[in-house]
Amino acid sequence: MNNAFHPKPLPVEIALAVIIDRKPSCPHIIEMLDWQDDPDYYLIVMERPVPSMDMAKLLKCSGGRLKEQIAQYIMWQVIYAANFCCNRGVFHRDIKLENVLVNLTTLEIKLIDFGCGNLVKDSGYSTCYGTKPYIPPEYHDRGRYHAKPATVYSLGVLLFTMLHGRFPKDRDLYCLGSNQSVFAVSQECIQFLWACLQCYPEHRIALEQMIYHDWFVLGFPNALPINRKASKQHSRYR
Known part of the structure; x- marks a missing residue:
């Protein structure tokens, strides 16, 4: 992949990391500390958050599901990171449980693995x-x-x-569309899920509007332990 910040084509993962790591950087995206171009391979040195584990392992340690407020705090950070990527012109394309690292002490997250990523293209993929x-x-x-x-x-x-410990099925989407869930979660959470999982892309909530959904504003009486100032800055990180 060609990169304006490097004179010759780079592997996709390195090129995207170079774009993402420009200052100001995002605290919720893994940082590439260094890389080397050897004749037969590329060597990448990545940040290693400690203590942390990926979301898939954390779910197993948590009995298969997370409490709604913990999921809410983690999701706010992942959404922040996803917005940051797109504002930088980077499409991660593989956001999943295994690509979200969670600090076990603070519940702060790092989005990792841009190996499936690409540049954002108006023409789509x-x-x-x-x-x-x-x-x-x-x-x-x-x-x-x-x-x-x-x-x-x-x-x-x-x-x-x-929240459910499994991937959504057609029956789950029907329940969400009827403002219901098989588990006890808030109405704001159900509405947020339904807004994200619409079959037609034009009916989904806009990525930029996700952190302003009622689930993050009205879902719980207690304030979230997050940096609200940072949420206003992400749109400037280009």
Whole structure:
């Protein structure tokens, strides 16, 4: 991949990391500390958050599901990171449980692994990358998908799985559309999931509006332990 900040083409993962790591950087995205171009391979040195584990392992340690308020705090950070990527012109394309690292002490997250990523393109994409359950339905229906609506869908799948311990099925989507859930979660959470998991991309909530949904404003009486000032800055990180 060509990169304006480097004189010769780079592997996709390195090129995207160079774009993402420009200052000001995002605290919720893994940082590439260094890389080397050897004759036969590229060597990448990444940040290693300690103590942390990926979301898939954390779910197993938590009995298969997370409490709603913990899921809410984690999701706010993942959405922040996804917005940051798109504002920098980067489409992660593989947001999933295994690509979200969680600090076990603070619950702060790091989005990792840009190996399936690409630059954001207005024309969209016709080639399938990423992990099957997170791929948006428009790829199967139309053979084409766009970065932001596809990201919203994958975030909806991520949240559903965090709360339910499994991927959403047709029956689950029917329940969400009827303002119901098989588990006891708030009405704001149900509405947020339904807004993310709409079959048609044009009906989904906009990526930029996700952190302003009622679920983050009205869902719980207690303030979230997050930096609200940072949420106002992400739109300037270009």
